[in-house]
Amino acid sequence: MKEDYLWDKTGGDFDIEQLENTLQAFRYQETAPPGLPAKIIPFEAKPSRRLFKLTFAFALFAAIAVVCFSAWFYFPNVKTEIAKDSPKIISPPNVENTVKEIPLEKTTNLMIENTETPKNSIKKEVVKIKKFVPQVVRPNKPEAREAAIKNAEDLIANKQAEKPPVKLTKEETYAYNQLMLALSITSSKLKIVTDKLEGIEEQNAVRVNER
């Protein structure tokens, strides 16, 4: 086999020529170009990446929304349950209001109920209640409970009694005292008369009944 024949068909190579002759039927023949098929299959465009992005964003948003809604529905319910019976947990300094409004037995039950709740997030709130409730519910005996309520009522009364001092001049004070003195004397004298008249009426009524 000569390599020149293969390279530029110079010289002769019997084997290759024989092979060429055998495969002559498949040799390239320059003819007219092939025509297009009768049915044209349309080109299917790929869905754009933008649409894919939008779909993904919507799905993500929906997922977040579902999570948020479920959390909102679940947690607020727990809070309102506590708030229904709890003695104003949000503002612990208002002890007097708490004692006045909430029966003590209820508060005790509430503490037990809440400690049974399984969720960790709720437990945190229960702990807060536990810290506050004993201050109010400490007295279990009825006498002690009454005393606690009375103390709270006294606190309220004291708070109400603590009014800002009235700024008066010397003349105003004198005038006010004089007027109050005059009115107190007048009212006491009028009271004497009304008491006497009422006494006389009662005596008359007794006499009429006796007859």
Add this chain to the structure above:
Amino acid sequence: MKLSKYSLSVVLPLMLLFAVVTTNAQDAARLHFEQLKGLETRAQDVVEVNIDGKMLDLAKRVMVKVNDEDAKKVGQAISGLKGIYVRVYNFANENEYNVADVDQIRAQLNVPGWEKLANVRSKKNNQKVDIFTMFAGDVMSGVAVVVSDTKSIAVVNVIGPIDIDILVEMSGKMNIPKIDIERDNQPKPKKQ
């Protein structure tokens, strides 16, 4: 123009007449206590209170300032008050004063205008209580209370409308109320 002249000629005299009548009614409701002055030397305790004019206005203003329910009630009762005059004489011994002096006060009330609202006579301590009222139309223009027994005399003269029911209701509660008063002329603490 004619209407305004007419209205002026009618309304002005009417207003003047009303003012004169009101002033006269107030003056008529005022009792004279000169006769009782001689008792001051003989009495063991004397209480003399005269409140009217500016003093009364001051007291009413204070009543508004004081944030107290009783004070508000009293303020309501005396809103139309023009004056209040009180004389109280307490004696150490019985019959230490001249009964004629008190009768002179009672005599001032036995004139047209004053109406007797109530009088009580008790043999115990010879107690006599009289309440008189004076009205100008439908409006009360004066009240007089005279209380006397063997050892004391009390005369109260109120000028202007006053709610007697509220006063009676407030009796006992109205002893000069304790209010926190900050006086302007209080000496300030010295800084060290």
